[in-house]
Amino acid sequence: MNKNETKQWIANYRTDQPHFGLERMVKLLALRGNPHLKLKVIHIGGTNGKGSTIAFLKNMLEKMGLRVGVFSSPYLIHYTDQIAINEESIPEARLETLMVNYRSLLEGEHAHDLRGTTEFEIITAIAYDYFASEQVDVAIMEVGMGGLLDSTNVCQPILTGITTIGLDHVALLGDSLEAIAEQKAGIIKQGVTLVTGNIVPEALAVIDQIAEAKQAPRLSYGDAYQVSHRESIITGEVFDYTSSVRQGRFQTGLLGLHQIENAGMALTLLDAYCQETGRELPENDIVAQAVEETSWPGRFEVVSRSPLMILDGAHNPHAIKALLATLKERFADYHKEILFTCIKTKALEDMLDLLEILPDTELTLTRFDDGRATAEELLRQAAHSRNLNYQSWQAFLDQKKPENEEEKTVRIITGSLYFLSQVRAYLMERKN
Template sequence: MKEIENNQWIANYRTDQPHFGLERMVELLALRGNPHLKLKVLHIGGTNGKGSTIAFLKKMLEKLGLRVGVFSSPYLIHYTDQISINGESISEARLEALMADYQSLLEGEVVANLQGTTEFEIITALAYDYFASEQVDVAIMEVGMGGLLDSTNVCQPILTGITTIGLDHVALLGDTLEAIAEQKAGIIKQGMPLVTGRIAPEALTVIDRIAEEKDAPRLAYGTDYQVRHQESVVTGEVFDYTSAVRQGRFQTSLLGLYQIENAGMAIALLDTFCQEDGRELASNDFLGQALEETSWPGRLEIVSRDPLMILDGAHNPHAIKALLVTLQERFADYHKEILFTCIKTKALEDMLDLLGAMPDTELTLTHFADSRATDESVLKEAAKSRNLSYQDWHDFLEQNLTDKKEEKQTVRIVTGSLYFLSQVRAYLMERKNENGYTKD
């Protein structure tokens, strides 16, 4: 698997400075016969909640008997996981074959517009190519960054969704909610329905304006559909859902109060899809089964119960706030040990302010090997200036995954970057294969 990720050819196109523009994608896909225009696409953007919402939606669509392609990044376990059909990742052999096709295009008589093509553009084009060749019934495409000029935004979707708007990638997208909303709303298409999640009023005003300009019917959280939390149970969250076409009580399989909003939006997306596609609405029992069967690694994922350790991909202030709310709600009486790091484009100081304010918490910073990662010197200086611990993450895991006699119940949380969690998860899987790291 690492051979694909570190393939010298694709590595040559890797950059920590994303390209904003669609001209290369249009040119590249045209050379491949415009596969993106042959697909029934659901295009999902937003700051947080995209992955979980897509996971819920994918499971619902699969249970309808559809072949569902999903493009989602970054990957958490294997490089191939970015591209899947009905939960089965593209095979290494197929991915390598498609990469060879794109290598021939990009290293042949290169069209001027293709110079400077990035890895993300290639893998996005490759996903469209694969889904079209496999004749999926529907393709769910997750926006990489922003929306308006994101590489995924060459499609002509039948339905779009914007989950949340928060301050993220501010150096690239803008430093206000309004500016970021302008970018996120770029995926809205003329006359195509839009479903929105829980979004702050100042950002929602921007989205409403653009949706109106494009005559895009909008189904809004809190207005056109509502979710209300009922209780937290060991296996998930129980909530009531209400819209013009559905009322019912459901339970998520994923922990976290924010997951009821993601699940609710997934229901709204599914109902809208069925209406647009001329299908009967699914029953509540059907949806309930799908929600309870949904899994999404790296989101409040318990990787060890004794000692208790959780992985969570909170990678911006908005997500950190949601994580802290859940920790306070579920683990109020626990001592908390948090291991944190992030990539360069994230608001490091803002996230440290939030984490540092959590009661009864010991915060440790770390660095991971990735060109996108925040420089180790920056993290060490932040730890020093804030009087925080700094530790190699491998040492942290080894130290904290051994049995301890603790005076107070303790929960350990590893968070801050999905790229980081990918490495942590791989390490834990290898460790488990050697001697086991979980205890039921």
Template sequence: MVENYDDALSFIHGRTKFKKSDHLNRMRQFLELLGNPQKELSAIHVAGTNGKGSTVAYLRDLLMSQGYTVGTFTSPFLIRFNERISVDGEPISDSELIKLVNRVQPVVADLDAHYPEGGPTEFEIITAMMFLYFKSQVDVAVIEVGIGGLLDSTNVFTPVVSVITTIGFDHMKILGNTLPEIAAQKAGIIKQGVPVVAGRLPESAMQVVETTAAKNNSPLYRVGYEVTTKIKSETGWQEKFDYQFGDQQFKGLTISMLGDYQVDNASCALTAFIIYQTQRHQIVRSADITRSLAKTVWAGRFEPLNQEPLIVIDGAHNEPAIEELRALLKQRFSENEIYVLFSVLADKQHDKMLATLRTVPNLHIILTTFQGPGTRAVTDPKALAAQYDEDDRIEVIDNWQMAIGVILQRMSAEDLFLITGSLYFISDVRAFFEEP
């Protein structure tokens, strides 16, 4: 029995992080012993290299606008672990978390003792707790895949709709080294006869998704094909676009998250929402959609922490996300000097990420380091800077708090200060800015 919150977290975080496996039998056995709560859920499943979190947030707000109680399962968290399992945007309470740990603990001990491959991993335990909690709490759940899809421990239920937001290079050690290999993992969430919504995927990845959908007789709705959007040029902190899907047409929708890719994420969410409502024979009201999309925010995605000077955090933590960030900077901030404070986990494509950032002309890059999560190493900023000796726009300040002070002294009121490279890093930065 765990008595308090810290013990509950110690139990969860004390588990093995990852066990390579080519099946989900242990997860299924685990859920069976818990009474298969996943079978009683109405849920939408969201996979993708990037954009999952924002898409989940748009979907949550769209569904809540209809009076549904909505569970969301996301990772990682920005401030507290409890954010990962939320209902109507409110993280699970400490007391409920303790209850869930006490519910799963004896089952975990049983599997540890008797299951041939050993007991469940940390993520499998969190996933099982989420299924148990949502079963009794929500009308509908929006469940984000951890890594990949096919072998992810969330991939043990039949959703009402599956969503694949983007496919790019990340987690290659686990998912494969080519886009079709990675796409095959993401497309693993496609279930027999269940509709699939896909964002703008590279052609080789889209072919895999199309083939998998056809094999499963799953209707496929692709942004840029069956779903069309037209972005209007916009000033201020918003994007404006028209949207069409079948006979559903909405003009002048606005979202408060910047970037063309956020229009794609919102379009994926809106399409999944329309399919969900249609399957339930519910009407889709234009006013609800307009209001809902306009108010959605997702912490850590090009999120302004301060207005004058403009300080923004962005959780871009892989090469495809940095590509999107570069496009946004060139489109919206070409007239501004941009100071970037950059730190990244060592297992990411840090050299490619930095090379991409360097192509933005009006940029000053300060490389730094931070305390990584658990045992994960952070890229050495000096070693990274050494690759770009000739670029005088790149410098190293090891202490990130000190780096923030230095940058704030250098910049003027019109400049942009962007902090990026890792979700874990911006989580620390956010806490630093929120300290009284």
């Protein structure tokens, strides 16, 4: 099976209407010797902030000299980037070999028991398999959607984390913060420490109730640990962090006020991990270097200086609010040109309502080539009814900076992470 055949084969298992449940994952992994049970797992869920929190945590653990596996989704640059150990993506040849192994299970004598298996389940199983065979010290697993019935939720973690709760995938997870919180809290395990981020009270109450029922110790934002913003500088955010075991001033390598919350949660996860595993807490200077050096593609990422262009994967109302807060903080006196699109399960109208509030902004809608993308007709209708622009995203990216353009203009490409993956690939190809 070559690279193209691999992608074509696994794409056959992609579906917009998966049958949720863990039974298939349990059966599939059992046939591979239960690799997920051989790992020390840190399991991270939440609506937004998962990727950035994991990036901070991964960097800190690596600075301790550990071998750290990370499973994240979706990928932004290359298919193999979803599965990595210490910055190194799974080799294509290794991925192809593992896919051949799983194909033999899915299409062989066990096909009937495993029918309905999805693309995400296969890639999750491969991640567990790869990390176990490579004997990583710790595997950080990012929840794909929800938590309770997500395919990552077959592990027995040593630590869990829930970053934020917002309205997202409401057709699948529920249309209230409480309902979504209940799904996210499905990753909480009996007696396993839970770290939570800045979560709204009504959602946190649900999470706390479930954690208490499972006797899971809680380390909550604002209670067990605090962060305080000091200043925004050109390369990141400066903040103070305080907990019972660590105090200090740190600087993020990621832009955006919300990143101090993600970094603070990662610091708390780091120290909880050390306590759970009997490791000595790393000194502040080591941790500070890791926090400052953290980068994460597609999270308020500056990809061009002239014209000034930023990619940000704000794919739900909660993330849009965080994006707007950062734009108001850093680009209040800039003219803003925003290119936006989303997939069809997202709250299009709610996100447009938020984006239209931003002063001195020209908003353009677009569609990208993906079966999950919102239909072009719906996007054109939204653009027409709101008097917005509609344009192909390639044309938007290719337009030259006008000679008479305001000096302070920033272009923001935002929305679906699947969309940003295509944009990033296009920009890299154009650059080369």
